[in-house]
Amino acid sequence: MSEQKGSFGIQGSGDTSGYGGLVRSNFSPTSAQRPYGSYFDEVADELERAFPEFSDAIEKVVVDRGELTLHIKRQRLFDVAKTLRDSEALRFEVCLGLSGVHYPQDSDRELHAVYELLSMTHNRRIRLEVSAPDSDPHLPSLVEVWAGTNWHEREAYDMFGIIFDGHPALTRILMPDDWPGYPQRKDYPLGGISVEYVGATIPSPDSRRSYQ
Amino acid sequence: MSTFASSRETTEGTIYSVTGGDWDQVASEIGSAKEERVVVNMGPQHPSTHGVLRLMLELEGETIIELRCGIGYLHTGIEKNTEFRTWTQGVTFVTRMDYLSPLFNESAYCLGVEKLLGITSDVPERASVIRVLMMELNRISSHMVALGTGALELGAITPMFFAFREREKVLDVFEKVSGLRMNMAYIRPGGVAQDLPEGTVAGIRELIKDLRKSFRDNAKLLIGNSIWIKRTKGIGYLDLAGCITLGVTGPVLRSTGMPWDLRKTQPYCGYENYDFDVITSDTCDVYGRFLIRMQELEQSLRIIEQCCDKLEKLEGAPVMVADKKIAWPAQLSLGGDGLGNSLDHIRQIMGTSMEALIHHFKIVTEGFRVPAGQVYSPVESPRGELGAHLVSDGGTRPYRVHFRAPSFSNLQSTSAMCEGSLIADVVAAVASIDPVMGDVDR
Numbered sequence: 001m002s003e004q005k006g007s008f009g010i011q012g013s014g015d016t017s018g019y020g021g022l023v024r025s026n027f028s029p030t031s032a033q034r035p036y037g038s039y040f041d042e043v044a045d046e047l048e049r050a051f052p053e054f055s056d057a058i059e060k061v062v063v064d065r066g067e068l069t070l071h072i073k074r075q076r077l078f079d080v081a082k083t084l085r086d087s088e089a090l091r092f093e094v095c096l097g098l099s100g101v102h103y104p105q106d107s108d109r110e111l112h113a114v115y116e117l118l119s120m121t122h123n124r125r126i127r128l129e130v131s132a133p134d135s136d137p138h139l140p141s142l143v144e145v146w147a148g149t150n151w152h153e154r155e156a157y158d159m160f161g162i163i164f165d166g167h168p169a170l171t172r173i174l175m176p177d178d179w180p181g182y183p184q185r186k187d188y189p190l191g192g193i194s195v196e197y198v199g200a201t202i203p204s205p206d207s208r209r210s211y212q
Numbered sequence: 213m214s215t216f217a218s219s220r221e222t223t224e225g226t227i228y229s230v231t232g233g234d235w236d237q238v239a240s241e242i243g244s245a246k247e248e249r250v251v252v253n254m255g256p257q258h259p260s261t262h263g264v265l266r267l268m269l270e271l272e273g274e275t276i277i278e279l280r281c282g283i284g285y286l287h288t289g290i291e292k293n294t295e296f297r298t299w300t301q302g303v304t305f306v307t308r309m310d311y312l313s314p315l316f317n318e319s320a321y322c323l324g325v326e327k328l329l330g331i332t333s334d335v336p337e338r339a340s341v342i343r344v345l346m347m348e349l350n351r352i353s354s355h356m357v358a359l360g361t362g363a364l365e366l367g368a369i370t371p372m373f374f375a376f377r378e379r380e381k382v383l384d385v386f387e388k389v390s391g392l393r394m395n396m397a398y399i400r401p402g403g404v405a406q407d408l409p410e411g412t413v414a415g416i417r418e419l420i421k422d423l424r425k426s427f428r429d430n431a432k433l434l435i436g437n438s439i440w441i442k443r444t445k446g447i448g449y450l451d452l453a454g455c456i457t458l459g460v461t462g463p464v465l466r467s468t469g470m471p472w473d474l475r476k477t478q479p480y481c482g483y484e485n486y487d488f489d490v491i492t493s494d495t496c497d498v499y500g501r502f503l504i505r506m507q508e509l510e511q512s513l514r515i516i517e518q519c520c521d522k523l524e525k526l527e528g529a530p531v532m533v534a535d536k537k538i539a540w541p542a543q544l545s546l547g548g549d550g551l552g553n554s555l556d557h558i559r560q561i562m563g564t565s566m567e568a569l570i571h572h573f574k575i576v577t578e579g580f581r582v583p584a585g586q587v588y589s590p591v592e593s594p595r596g597e598l599g600a601h602l603v604s605d606g607g608t609r610p611y612r613v614h615f616r617a618p619s620f621s622n623l624q625s626t627s628a629m630c631e632g633s634l635i636a637d638v639v640a641a642v643a644s645i646d647p648v649m650g651d652v653d654r
Contacts, residue, residue, distance in 0.1 A: 065328065065587050096459055099616070101611075123478065125588070150624060173283060173284060
């Protein structure tokens, strides 16, 4: 994530608070060490057993706030997803959808897709996270594995411009078909106009001075 | 072809665009065409599509060959907007997504923020009980709309009047507690905006008696109606395998016999301490889904009764986390002109304590910082699994807020439910999914 300076979102001048020198470094969760705790070890063991190229497919395992996130290489996403769905001891039969996240500072990994998986059989949840560079925003489509990801992939395409290879009809879903740009990317402006109220002008939310 | 249906040649053959006019003439002209395949556009402004939903139907006679949904007419960019406000202000945005069940949006969001902050176990018990109480009341008001409008769309007008009358009584409770009937932003990170006003529990106990009787009457209106049964039984069929692969949850999933309800399977807000049943049906059709909703009303009443018992025991307990760096400083109070700022609080910050004023100013303008990371927090909304995916970069504003909206996922199943059936059944099938377009489009 982005490195942030100061506390008020003002660069250059105007900050007399003394907080201008504050620097918050990039956030990047570290890979968890075994044992992960809870049912996470079982899931990881089983995935390693059912998917022999596991060590090659996985970038890192993050255990945070009682949730397991598997960071997967995009080339292997489809196979990992299929294994997670089909393996007897894993049975993540439901993909609840995916959420795109844009990290402009994470070079060559700007676009992330975060999949929430649910196993009703074992009453477990895990999360898959995949990334793609902005210059080559391609991820494999998982519609063949979970048909329900169809609209969710269209939404991620619509909002972030992630192209899901193999999707049956990857078109915009929420925005108009001829809309330029991808609204949920961080470099896409929120828009809005300043409002005058009783003589004073209140800046629009995206140009308003704020704490960071 | 006449002016009513202009035609143009395409690679697929002749396309006729029907723009209105004398329907008999249009129909007879289309009838004389060689191919009987007609594309009908239904909505987005159509009284029976349950909101601004557009359906593109490809018909052969009255049979649907292909159905596609056009959505996005209610897209308001709520997810993007929250990135430009503090974590607390985010509640006022997300509450407007699924406008029939705002308290569930707030709960999913606030549970997520609390998980990010690591204060889940610090939320006072009274706050959790009030959340459950409000959510279950909200489930009733939402199901009443589903049943009422569902019946209305099938041509039964009376159940709609009855359902909206009962819903109004529930909304009166919301108004008394939060000051607003809808979009109340009542549940806040760390607890709830304010404690219940005096006499609320007694009022709710009276309301329960009243509702229980009306639910029975309302159910009789539908279950005893042979037309309604004919319009719903065996219609909009979707079995368990279909639901699972499409990610369908809620009453539609439970109508396949699957007892999946997050309140039981993965409890939150202390749902494990309440006694209630998960209602299922094995009919996989519209009838089963409406029956489930009717019976869930009774289960919600059971939970509300238990909430009332608990609330009486927890009288006077806090409803917000003790940490003053997170808790909203101001309480609202009911004045002669409605709910507004608490005069006691204003007296304190303006008259007696400079530190309290500074604190109030800081937390209202700056908000609080949330440690970096991401969480997913799901709740069982009246429509299925509503999940909030929240990402924080350690600042006072969310880095990304995404809602896994049950209406969005469930609406995908419309094609599977309707293709091969008659055009009139589309209305019943869509009504049984009970999509809220604000939730679909966000």
